[in-house]
Amino acid sequence: MRNVMTVFGRDFRSYFSSPVAYVVIGLFLVLTGVFFYLLTSSFMQYATNLQWQAARFRQPPPPVNVNHMILRPLFSNISVITLFVVPMITMRSFSDEKKTGTLELLLTSPITTAQIVLGKFLAAFFLYAVMVLLTGVYPLVIILFGDPDVLPVAIAYIGVLGMGAASIGIGIWISAMTENQIISAMGTFVILLFLWLVGWFSNFTTGFLAGFFEYISIVEHFDDFAKGIFDTGHLMYYVSLGGITLFLAHQSIESIRWRS
């Protein structure tokens, strides 16, 4: 465990010794902030309209659902932005170490490849978690000034973190295969985009394929979380995707020892 923490500590700090962490977190917060502003504004407009209409017909205004109108679409948007941000977080992971030769230091130290992979995964995931939890101010604003259900918000965050873990697993795996950061980022992005789009294919296929496409789509699994429904099946999907990709990353680092 100490070995994992050693790798984790160095990797996590390295995000902050280059502009990567600042740029990524900054961009992410600006984008999610814009979505939050727009969603809140249109909600306000809608609510004012309703109130105005109600006054006109001398009736009490109908109840509006904040969760449904602001938070659910906000989390869907966060999940999409994640697709763009995760490749930026993971692109350096192994690629940089391969390029500068520091991987040789790791692989000749008394530490196993599994510990290296796990340390690197945790560093990227921790950065991602910090970034995602910073968006907590948006629901917090709603909680302070409105009356949303808190549980669905917590469940949505579990979904965002689960989806992130799976995406980061993919990113780490791709970066383990190349020493070029651009290829690493692009490869990860393309795979994530594919897993995002693949859900659509299920609309045009039938039978087993339709189910299969739906099942592997990374976003299909997120929908329930965004709605505030906690389904362990969806969580298992993220956990297994993360597990498989980290295993593949492990194999691809081990194969350097056999081939190079």
Added chain:
Amino acid sequence: MIEVRNLTKRYGTFTAVDDISFTVEKGQILGFLGPNGAGKTTTMRVITGFMPPTGGTAIVAGFDVVENPLEVKRRIGYLPEMPPLYLEMTVNEYLNFAARLKQIPSGQVVEKIAGASRKVAISDVGDKVIKTLSKGYRQRVGLAQALIHDPEVLVLDEPTIGLDPIQIREVREMIKSLAYEHTIILSTHILPEVDMTCDRVVIIDRGKIVAQDTPEGLAKSLKGTEKLTIMAEGSAEEISTAVTEIQGVQKIVDSASENGVSTLTLECDFQFHVRKAVSELMSEKGWALLEMKVEETTLEDVFIHLMSDSSEEVVS
């Protein structure tokens, strides 16, 4: 301390290291010498547990690299050809990371960093970012990383490559001073380096060991012949013809003349008194003998001799 047994490493169909065996005793410095691409780095990477061999094995400090790589890694300090540095870190941050990677207990980390920094004389740059350091300093930081856990064995891959002459001398001195506490394998393609620092030499070419001995032993093994340089007044051609008739002179390697003074280099058989015969010949002919010296056989001669031998074998 290190025992390499029938080590073979193939990449696909290419054989990088072909059935080599050698041993290094505790406290020795072994020089691993060979042209580029001879298999030096591959051998070192197998010894350090970076990659497994295709056949054979290496035993380091009593542990087999194939069966027990983690134990071997605990006892080895490795400086690859390109020092594995994180450029954005400061020297102390980097050494701290290296110390933790090598599982030094938290309480001893600071002390070990100070110790390793002192050994390679980088204590004054501890707070500098590695990116800002010169090549020589970076090499030393790499060396400090290899030393930090006081390993029994140090493996240094071309430790002086890319340094200026003064830095090269400093690094060599450093390596020599380390030999009392560590067993060292260093690879190089620079011959004087081996002569100056190593107790034993293994010469490798195309994955095969072509010779292994002490540097002096290797030089002696070639001493069937000696090189004699004479400088005398007179025309080079006349002197050459006269000299070739002396018994024991095998051939004239080199001849030149300038302002009526000729310089000739002869290859002679050891057993005959060529020098006496030459001086008698000179006085007989009336040529003034200005200089005569026997050239030491250097490791370079041995190396070139061995390399040309093995390339001839390949051709035939």
